[in-house]
Amino acid sequence: EPEVTQTPSHQVTQMGQEVILRCVPISNHLYFYWYRQILGQKVEFLVSFYNNEISEKSEIFDDQFSVERPDGSNFTLKIRSTKLEDSAMYFCASSVEGGANVLTFGAGSRLTVL
Amino acid sequence: AQSVTQLGSHVSVSEGALVLLRCNYSSSVPPYLFWYVQYPNQGLQLLLKYTTGATLVKGINGFEAEFKKSETSFHLTKPSAHMSDAAEYFCAVSDRRNAGNMLTFGGGTRLMVKP
Numbered sequence: 005e006p007e008v009t010q011t012p013s014h015q016v017t018q019m020g021q022e023v024i025l026r027c028v029p030i031s032n033h034l035y036f037y038w039y040r041q042i043l044g045q046k047v048e049f050l051v052s053f054y055n056n057e058i059s060e061k062s063e064i065f066d067d068q069f070s071v072e073r074p075d076g077s078n079f080t081l082k083i084r085s086t087k088l089e090d091s092a093m094y095f096c097a098s099s100v101e102g103g104a105n106v107l108t109f110g111a112g113s114r115l116t117v118l
Numbered sequence: 119a120q121s122v123t124q125l126g127s128h129v130s131v132s133e134g135a136l137v138l139l140r141c142n143y144s145s146s147v148p149p150y151l152f153w154y155v156q157y158p159n160q161g162l163q164l165l166l167k168y169t170t171g172a173t174l175v176k177g178i179n180g181f182e183a184e185f186k187k188s189e190t191s192f193h194l195t196k197p198s199a200h201m202s203d204a205a206e207y208f209c210a211v212s213d214r215r216n217a218g219n220m221l222t223f224g225g226g227t228r229l230m231v232k233p
Contacts, residue, residue, distance in 0.1 A: 048223070
């Protein structure tokens with residue numbers, strides 16, 4: 005069964021460093037997403053991406069964050085100048101279409117900022 | 119703005135007992151409704167969804183959920199719990215007025231199944 009692949013599974017970084025989380029969505033999917041879950045809190049929407057541009061973003065997704073689809077397969081989340089409060093599990097997801105279409109999630113990348 | 123409330127962050131049942139996980143939402147219009155399950159070290163997997171039509175929806179692994187508009191609820195049930203059902207369950211909604219697919223999640227309910 006097709007799956008969304010995320011790397012790394014766990015990354016530890018120092019405060020102030022830049023981090024890139026990578027995702028390979030399902031090949032025929034057109035919509036891509038990043039969500040995050042801070043330990044003990046809800047899964048929160050960060051951003052959705054369609055047709056090579058951001059289609060929606062939450063208040064969390066400020067200038068510190070950026071997304072990119074540098075080639076036909078990867079979808080990346082860049083976090084500049086990481087802060088302690090960026091420590092979380094980051095989930096990538098993709099879907100064939102928008103609307104009620106089902107998202108397929110990856111297993112997540114755990115980011116720990118020291 | 120939408121919100122989702124899952125009553126009970128932890129639910130414990132005996133194997134073979136009824137599973138009931140509660141979900142209530144707040145939205146100005148009835149949203150699309152989803153239940154996702156997360157097993158340890160895995161991503162979120164869709165159990166079932168409601169978009170339109172029959173309000174009782176059946177999902178994978180014997181789970182089902184009923185959309186009750188009057189109660190703004192979408193509770194998840196399974197008649198008989200199995201040990202393999204132990205996981206975290208997330209209720210989520212999305213605004214049907216949006217072309218995108220932004221999900222708003224509840225806080226999750228960890229289901230424990232006792233032998």
